[in-house]
């Protein structure tokens with residue numbers, strides 16, 4: 001690979017690599033993005049595009065979600081139409097009196113952490129969602145929840161990075177690292193060696209394998225999710241709607257099947273019902289029991305979906321970390337190597353803030369958020385495999 005060495009080689013052309021490449025380029029770095037497949041060919045092309053603050057407990061992930069929301073709206077706001085940004089808001093509903101009490105507790109904690117959350121009575125729910133199942137005791141409205149089309153977001157962020165000077169090489173698999181002693185000085189790829197000032201591992205659910213090539217351990221594992229897509233419908237679902245139990249499923253470390261759905265309409269009229277969560281490695285076999293469970297629970301929320309045809313179903317692999325926090329920052333075990341991975345089921349939403357923080361940190365500026373909770377070496381202190 002001839003030419004001047006970039007300041008930063010980004011491994012992975014998913015949404016996280018794309019956002020990092022965009023902000024690093026805008027911060028003045030020469031950036032080359034490498035992917036063994038096409039743009040958004042990994043998880044970023046196999047999920048949904050919810051930008052949620054509603055499903056997060058107070059803490060570092062919520063702080064990153066709030067920052068990301070600000071970056072999507074402000075720094076990237078001029079491009080919102082390119083990726084179908086829709087600030088439609090989220091509606092969380094409780095199925096029982098006990099669930100309603102837990103939801104009220106959650107909204108109280110979230111409000112204290114800066115989230116806008118409005119508690120709703122049973123009587124108020126139909127004014128938000130006229131087709132919602134009757135008899136639900138309470139809910140909460142989150143005006144800050146939004147959505148984007150993830151593949152469009154990834155592709156346009158990379159195009160904008162290219163227009164600002166970045167290079168994108170698809171079909172180039174990273175097979176090793178160039179070293180000068182401990183220091184990482186570039187990557188070996190199937191297209192030749194690429195020396196680089198720094199290397200960013202943004203390889204999604206494969207980030208653990210890429211880290212291993214550099215001799216460091218990152219316990220990023222795939223967490224499979226199925227999504228059901230209905231035929232286009234007349235307006236039936238106005239917000240992102242999900243049952244309060246979803247928050248517990250997201251936070252769970254259980255390897256077994258969880259299936260509380262988020263129901264949302266897209267610009268084209270299809271309704272996305274997603275998604276299951278289970279840890280079964282990279283097994284992409286279609287699971288009818290998982291899809292049935294999703295459909296049943298979506299119909300429980302919206303009886304109007306009974307009899308609606310599912311047009312297709314697909315699955316992807318969330319990059320899961322055992323402590324449910326992403327890995328963002330430099331790796332002291334291999335100087336010159338940075339990571340941006342492990343965003344699990346929130347990587348589309350969190351990509352904007354992650355890219356923004358990396359643009360700051362990679363150029364020596366103080367990042368807007370403390371990166372310590374996301375430190376790559378934190379797993380050295382734990383018992384995780």
Ligand SMILES: Cc1cc2nc3c(=O)[nH]c(=O)nc-3n(C[C@H](O)[C@H](O)[C@H](O)COP(=O)(O)OP(=O)(O)OC[C@H]3O[C@@H](n4cnc5c(N)ncnc54)[C@H](O)[C@@H]3O)c2cc1C
Nearest residue numbers: 012014016042043044047050174204225316346347348349
């Ligand atoms: C069903 C489902 C629903 C989801 N819903 C949402 C949602 O509503 N909102 C949300 O925010 N998030 C959601 N997510 C999660 C989100 O999709 C991910 O967190 C996000 O896409 C991760 O992006 P990434 O860039 O880290 O990884 P990826 O998109 O997987 O990109 C990693 C890239 O690295 C490349 N790569 C790997 N190894 C190498 C190598 N050795 N050399 C070169 N390239 C390599 C891969 O080809 C891939 O393109 C969902 C995920 C799933 C599966």
